[in-house]
Amino acid sequence: MKKQNDEPRKRFLALDTSTAILGIAVTENGRLLHETNASGERNHSVHLLPIIEQALQATGTTPAMIGGIAVGLGPGSYTGTRIAVTAAKTLAWAWKVPVAGISTLQALAWGGLAAALKQQVEPSSAGEPAEQEPAGTGPDWIIPLLDARRGQAYTALFAADGEHAPRRLEPDAIRLMADWVLDLTDRLKQAEAEGRKPRAIWFVGETLLLGSGESAGPLREAGNVHVVPYELEGRWAGYLGEERLQAGSDDLHSLIPNYTQLSEAEANLRRNGEGSLNQ
Incomplete structure (x- = not known):
């Protein structure tokens, strides 16, 4: 038996x-x-x-x-x-x-941030310096991007503080990139007013959606923005x-x-x- x-x-x-x-x-x-x-x-x-x-x-x-x-x-x-x-x-x-x-998107956000920190990649392809002073004292923001065509992205917003899985701040959705950047800029200003401005902002995934980087201009002016191409x-x-x-x-x-x-x-x-x- x-x-x-x-x-x-x-x-x-x-x-x-x-x-x-x-x-x-x-x-x-x-x-x-x-x-x-x-x-x-x-x-x-x-x-x-x-x-x-x-x-x-x-x-x-x-x-x-x-x-x-x-x-x-x-x-x-x-x-x-x-x-x-x-x-x-x-x-x-x-x-x-x-x-x-x-x-x-949550897995993409977690992996993209981990890869960026491990490799110490430059924050963007726009010729910015490799090191930037933290923009704030709050948890990092991670914005995963997957191409949904026609100027749209599958995306969300997560916060990361430590080695645990990123915490969700905004739901997974399909969004127009131009509108999404403006929404994130408004949220960043609110976080700054409340003393919760993130240390850094990370776009990870299919970052070509940001084009030349100009579309993220409003965020760049207000925060420490990193653009990290990454595959899940x-x-x-x-x-x-x-x-x-x-x-x-x-x-x-x-x-x-x-x-x-x-x-x-x-x-x-x-x-x-x-x-x-x-x-």
């Missing part, structure tokens, strides 16, 4: 396909065991499951050792996000483990996912991507439907 394995399930699998990077991580007790970051957004559906299998083999991890699966819900690529969510739900059901959704790494989805799973899980059947907007096909279908009702 086989002896049952009563060892606690301590390992966690995290996956995110919301961006051009397919990120996979296996973590245990806040420690990264394995990470894969593969580029090629159009091939995520082809490579996701083989890469997951490789990650499990590389760490000697069996399904019986997995305590939960975390998945990036986006926002980001409409099709890409669905790929990871579908895979996570399928594996969670097959392995009988909990599943939890995490914000791709699986480890940050892993760290964030492990924290999320230890705090609780989502309902397997109701977990859906965070699209923040309708796909073009859905929008056209809805418009056509409304038109037919009005005829």
Whole structure:
């Protein structure tokens, strides 16, 4: 008779396909065991499951050792996000483990700031000095950016103070970049008036959305602004996912991507439907 394995399930699998990077991580007790970051957004559906299998083999991890699966819900690529969510739900059901959704933008913010601090990158491509005096005494602000086309970005606002996951200040949403910079400038002025001005402001991710940097002019005048190009790494989805799973899980059947907007096909279908009702 086989002896049952009563060892606690301590390992966690995290996956995110919301961006051009397919990120996979296996973590245990806040420690990264394995990470894969593969580029090629159009091939995520082809490579996701083989890469997951490789990650499990590389760490000697069996399904019986997995305590939960975390998945990036986006926002980001409409099709890409669905790929990871579908895979996570399928594996969670097959392995009988909990599943939890995490914000791709929060993982991007955490990883972007960590990469910037580690590499001591220059604050922008505009020829500014590598070192700037802190603008204030409050926690750093992190603004992750993913291109949503037509002058828009998938973005949010987080505060970071220490090595923990960034704390959310504004929700994930699709925003016009020009309006978003003005909103951030107004918020910065308010924070300064209240004595909470951030030490530094970090734009991370697909920072080409800022163009030549002139669009961030109002913020540059008021704060210590850093612009850091960065691609999501699986480890940050892993760290964030492990924290999320230890705090609780989502309902397997109701977990859906965070699209923040309708796909073009859905929008056209809805418009056509409304038109037919009005005829």
